[in-house]
Amino acid sequence: RGRRTVNGKIQLRVPKDVIKAKCAPFLRRGKPAHLPQLMSCTPFDIISTYGAQYRGVVQYYLPAGDVYRLDRLKGVMLTSMLKTLAARHRSRVTAMANKYKTVIRTPSGPRRCFEAKVEREGRKPLIARFGGIPLTRQRKEVINDLP
Structure with missing residues (x-):
């Protein structure tokens, strides 16, 4: 289907096929599942x-x-991640969510995300994060490839 364009200009959109394709590795029978390889x-x-x-x-x-529209992908990946952590620890998903959730400060305000830290002697801890990115349009976004 055609969509209206703003001032007749080409516009970037998120295709539904992309969302389905990106969600597929984390789904089993249509629901989020843990990843055994992790x-x-x-x-x-x-x-x-x-x-x-x-x-x-x-x-x-x-x-x-x-x-x-990527909120669907976020939900699927988050549930799959928590199920993978719960399966690894032989625990419940809610226990893993409570254990790893944290609030970080971003330029757009506080955001809830999930993080794990690895403490190191004499150096800054290593931090791994999932989430914390607001799903709002940013017209002049600079792609940051650092974690």
Whole structure:
């Protein structure tokens, strides 16, 4: 279907097929499931893997007019990540959510995200994060490839 364009200009949008394709690896029978290949990894590695994949897709589509559609991807990936952590720790999903959730300060205000830290002697701790990126259109977004 054709869509109206603003002033007749081409506009970036998030295709539904892209959302389905990006959600597919984290779904089993249409519902979010844990990833067995990450069961042997540390919580830091699990959160950093999910966070990097999510951040890559979101940062690409931030200039899109309908970036809010990626909320479906966020929900699927978040549930899959928490289920993977729960399966690894042999615990419940809510317990993992409470254990790893935190609030960070961003230029657009405080954001809830999930993070794991690895403490190191004499150096800054390593931090892996999932979430914390607002799904609002940013017209002049500079892509940041750092975690």
